[in-house]
Every structure is written in C-alpha cells, then in structure tokens.
Amino acid sequence: MAENKAGVRFLNKIAIVTGGCQGVGKGILDVLLEQGGKVAVFDINDKLGSELTTSGPGIVKYVHCDVRNEAEVKRSIASVVEAFGGLDLLVNNAGYAPSVVRTPLLEEFASSLPDPQKQIKNWEDSVLLRRLAEPKEIGLACLYLAVDATFTTGFELNCTAGSEIGYGVKQ
Numbered sequence: 001m002a003e004n005k006a007g008v009r010f011l012n013k014i015a016i017v018t019g020g021c022q023g024v025g026k027g028i029l030d031v032l033l034e035q036g037g038k039v040a041v042f043d044i045n046d047k048l049g050s051e052l053t054t055s056g057p058g059i060v061k062y063v064h065c066d067v068r069n070e071a072e073v074k075r076s077i078a079s080v081v082e083a084f085g086g087l088d089l090l091v092n093n094a095g096y097a098p099s100v101v102r103t104p105l106l107e108e109f110a111s112s113l114p115d116p117q118k119q120i121k122n123w124e125d126s127v128l129l130r131r132l133a134e135p136k137e138i139g140l141a142c143l144y145l146a147v148d149a150t151f152t153t154g155f156e157l158n159c160t161a162g163s164e165i166g167y168g169v170k171q
C-alpha cells in the first residue's frame, strides 16, 4: 500500500544535520524525517551511523564527516548535493549549545558528578518549565525556522524555556 505522505511539512526538502547520530541531532533528524525530508547526517560515530533508519516518510543518509575538518566538510556537502540534487537546510548541531536537553551527553555528565539526581533536579529547576527538553523539541524549532519563518534571516531562536531569565534556580 502506498504510504500516505499528505500533510508532511518538509516533503522532499534536503537537509544536513551535523552530529545527528544521537542526542539533540538525532531529535532534529527524527522530526525532519517524519516531515518527509531527505536528510544527510554528518557524524563520526560510524556504528550509530550505520544503524540509522527513517522514522517517517523521509530518507536518511549517513556520511562520515568530522566537522572540525574543513576539507572533509566541503567534500561531504558536495556529495550530498550530488546525491540528493540540492540543499535546503543545514543544521549545525555538533558544537551548538541549546539549554538542557535530555541526551546521552547530559546523562553521562550528570553521572560523573557525586549526586546525579540532585544535579538533574537543579537543571530542571533552572528552567521556567521545570523540566529538561526532549531532543525532538529542538527539532521542532528547526522545523519552524526551515518551514514557517519564511522572511527570517540571522535570527537567534532561544530553545531554553526561559533558563536565561535570572540565571539559576527559579523560585
């Protein structure tokens, strides 16, 4: 039976997500795939990269690319443009700093501290919404900028749920 692709908002658009094998980048990848995108993941974790599958009508392609290597980035972008026929969206996630997002990196960092649960509670209390972000919530912000914000350039969209309002634990 043909898959119903009606209503998806990123159908056949072409994107690159750096660091898309896990964490925030994986959340962004999943949202774009659910919305029908053709998405290339630039990452250095080849094991996770080889296991990436589409979570929607979109198509995913893994490209081994260390974003610290400019020549490799240029080569990888050219390979995506050739494979998919263009480029509509680049998400520079590897190295990007959102607020506190529940990812392997964050959990690993918390577990290296004396009281991980207390640290996680502290992070939650520093956010007005009193919770960590889920990776796909950052993906939804990317989707908004890519699809809806059609007259927007150079805009900084804070994905922080108000963490920066009076930095620290909220009363």
Ligand SMILES: NC(=O)c1ccc[n+]([C@@H]2O[C@H](COP(=O)([O-])OP(=O)(O)OC[C@H]3O[C@@H](n4cnc5c(N)ncnc54)[C@H](O)[C@@H]3O)[C@@H](O)[C@H]2O)c1
Binding pocket: 018, 019, 020, 021, 022, 023, 024, 025, 042, 043, 044, 045, 065, 066, 067, 068, 093, 094, 095, 096, 097, 098, 099, 100, 101, 102, 103, 104, 105, 106
């Ligand atoms: N999770 C948070 O709350 C938080 C907070 C502040 C900043 N950040 C930053 O946001 C980014 C994503 O965070 P995350 O929590 O999803 O991390 P993560 O470690 O869970 O995932 C990072 C992904 O990037 C890939 N990666 C690492 N180095 C790379 C490189 N040189 N080239 C290409 N890919 C590379 C990893 O293989 C992995 O798939 C990181 O730069 C992190 O420092 C995250």
